[in-house]
Amino acid sequence: GESVGLHLPTLSVQEGDNSIINCAYSNSASDYFIWYKQESGKGPQFIIDIRSNMDKRQGQRVTVLLNKTVKHLSLQIAATQPGDSAVYFCAENALNQAGTALIFGKGTTLSVSS
Amino acid sequence: EPEVTQTPSHQVTQMGQEVILRCVPISNHLYFYWYRQILGQKVEFLVSFYNNEISEKSEIFDDQFSVERPDGSNFTLKIRSTKLEDSAMYFCASSENLGPNEQFFGPGTRLTVL
Numbered sequence: 001g002e003s004v005g006l007h008l009p010t011l012s013v014q015e016g017d018n019s020i021i022n023c024a025y026s027n028s029a030s031d032y033f034i035w036y037k038q039e040s041g042k043g044p045q046f047i048i049d050i051r052s053n054m055d056k057r058q059g060q061r062v063t064v065l066l067n068k069t070v071k072h073l074s075l076q077i078a079a080t081q082p083g084d085s086a087v088y089f090c091a092e093n094a095l096n097q098a099g100t101a102l103i104f105g106k107g108t109t110l111s112v113s114s
Numbered sequence: 115e116p117e118v119t120q121t122p123s124h125q126v127t128q129m130g131q132e133v134i135l136r137c138v139p140i141s142n143h144l145y146f147y148w149y150r151q152i153l154g155q156k157v158e159f160l161v162s163f164y165n166n167e168i169s170e171k172s173e174i175f176d177d178q179f180s181v182e183r184p185d186g187s188n189f190t191l192k193i194r195s196t197k198l199e200d201s202a203m204y205f206c207a208s209s210e211n212l213g214p215n216e217q218f219f220g221p222g223t224r225l226t227v228l
Binding site: 034045089104 | 157158220
């Protein structure tokens with residue numbers, strides 16, 4: 001079936017490094033993508049989103065890149081901090097409609113050491 | 115900042131018992147969702163709800179599950195006869211009604227079925 005997935009289950013970086021978390025999706029009809037951060041014992045927390053008519057979007061210390069040609073999504077975190085340690089999920093909205101399911105990938109666990 | 119709230123934070127029940135998980139979505143949101151996350155796995159969509167009816171549901175959401183908006187603020191998930199494999203974190207989410215957009219997640223209810 002169609003799914004959203006991540007390339008690496010874990011990523012370990014040093015404080016201050018830049019982190020890149022990748023995601024591959026397979027549904028060509030998806031036109032909205034979100035990165036969520038999930039800390040231990042908490043619900044997913046919105047980080048940044050991007051629509052398919054864009055290929056890059058920047059937030060505070062985070063950048064999301066979308067390559068529709070190869071169905072690839074990435075999250076870049078600049079100057080990674082210990083507080084960034086969490087599981088990161090990409091998710092897609094499958095039908096370009098409000099109120100439809102988000103399909104989540106399996107998650108990448110980011111560990112930041114100081 | 116408005117947030118989605120869920121109660122209880124942890125529910126322990128015996129197999130075969132009924133449970134009701136409760137959520138208070140963000141007040142001006144019109145779309146409501148339930149997701150679940152089995153320990154160590156990805157977040158999975160269960161059901162979405164709009165205008166007092168189910169708008170979409172997954173294969174997981176079988177006849178044992180039901181949702182309800184009993185009043186203007188609460189949104190509930192009922193599991194009629196719990197099974198061991200229903201043990202998971204259950205997340206409620208809500209979103210506004212204009213196009214594909216961010217779903218805000220609650221902190222989750224941990225359901226343990228013994």
